[in-house]
Amino acid sequence: MNSTKKLSFNDFFTEFFSGLFAYDSRFQRTLRVLLFKPGKISKDYINGKRMRYANPFRFYLSASILFFLLFGLTVDFGEDLIQGDRSNRGAMIHRPPQVGLDSINKIITSRGLDSIKIDTTQRSYKDKYISQAEIDTMNFFDASNKKIDLYSSFVVETGIRNSETAIDSLQHEHSRYNHWLYKKMVDVDTFKEDPGLFINYFISKLPFIIFFYLPVFALFIWLLYLRRNFNYMEHLIFAFHTQTMFFFLYGFALLLEEFIAGNWAFTGANFIFLFYLYKGMRNFYGQGRVKTILKFILLNLIFFILAIIAAIISLLASFSIY
Numbered sequence: 018m019n020s021t022k023k024l025s026f027n028d029f030f031t032e033f034f035s036g037l038f039a040y041d042s043r044f045q046r047t048l049r050v051l052l053f054k055p056g057k058i059s060k061d062y063i064n065g066k067r068m069r070y071a072n073p074f075r076f077y078l079s080a081s082i083l084f085f086l087l088f089g090l091t092v093d094f095g096e097d098l099i100q101g102d103r104s105n106r107g108a109m110i111h112r113p114p115q116v117g118l119d120s121i122n123k124i125i126t127s128r129g130l131d132s133i134k135i136d137t138t139q140r141s142y143k144d145k146y147i148s149q150a151e152i153d154t155m156n157f158f159d160a161s162n163k164k165i166d167l168y169s170s171f172v173v174e175t176g177i178r179n180s181e182t183a184i185d186s187l188q189h190e191h192s193r194y195n196h197w198l199y200k201k202m203v204d205v206d207t208f209k210e211d212p213g214l215f216i217n218y219f220i221s222k223l224p225f226i227i228f229f230y231l232p233v234f235a236l237f238i239w240l241l242y243l244r245r246n247f248n249y250m251e252h253l254i255f256a257f258h259t260q261t262m263f264f265f266l267y268g269f270a271l272l273l274e275e276f277i278a279g280n281w282a283f284t285g286a287n288f289i290f291l292f293y294l295y296k297g298m299r300n301f302y303g304q305g306r307v308k309t310i311l312k313f314i315l316l317n318l319i320f321f322i323l324a325i326i327a328a329i330i331s332l333l334a335s336f337s338i339y
Contacts, residue, residue: 044079047071051262055293056300059255063247073257077264081224084264091271142170149189164195168202178203201337226331230323231256237319241312242302255301259294266290291317 047070050058058070070076145167152160167187177183180199181191189195235253242252266286273282298316299309 043069043071044076047076048265051258052265054300055262055297056255056302059251059258059297059301062254063251073254073261077257077261080261080264080268081227084268085224087268087271091275142167142174145170146187152189161198164189164198165202168199169205172199172202172206226327227260230327231260233327234320234323237323238316241316241319245302247302255297259297262293262297263290266293 047058050061050070059073061067062070062073145163147163147167152163155163168183171183171187172178175183175186177186180196180203183199184191184195232253235249235256238252238256239247239249266289267283270282270286274280294317295309295313298304298313299306302309304312
């Protein structure tokens, strides 16, 4: 019912906080059922009991934001890689490659110093140079491979990072593709110096990647349970709730890792989540143990295959738009 009453300061805050507390009560109930009763919340939701629970998409979105904020605060791949690189360099300094030295000593002893030939030829991008006329005679893939090799060497040797200057120096066509390709070679050189830069960038895109990955995964769940009386959206609801549980469980493991040394928190989270997924499938789809276990194994196999494909595509896409 509409009201013509003038909106007062008190009315505004009363309405705001009543809506907030109503959502909070649904949030608490949703979290409690989600954590301790696998599959029940999805089953209740598709059976029409929706007012008592938070919206699955909104709940998933809140959990993913909290998880990736926590992940960003607690995990720094760049620092880990730098420390690992330093430790490796230190190990190389303190432990010379004895096997290599032994081999050299044997050669010197058996053949003499004259038998050792050292290649002092200076390698240059000029050795890999290919003109625009030569490029025009090649197919796309061969030409791209040649340009990647040339541009990569040119960046390292000259230090020129501006694509306009570089393409002009190489006397190549000023096409969008050539500029993009050269910029990617500059990025490769940058990531060699600071590997954590790209990893942190990729991690920042993970919420979007997972969001687009879930509908694809739900499609395979629908195919797996094709004979059951569930439509695609109902499978998607189950996928949203399961992924939300994943965020809460692994977010808790991240917090534990900050205070307790070792990886036992994530090991425990893995086992708990797998058991939770099995119980969720059993309760939501209502099938027996044998069928559920077989579909559980198949679903996890599909999940890992899709995850690998999605990771490769996402890495390539992230690098191309970096």
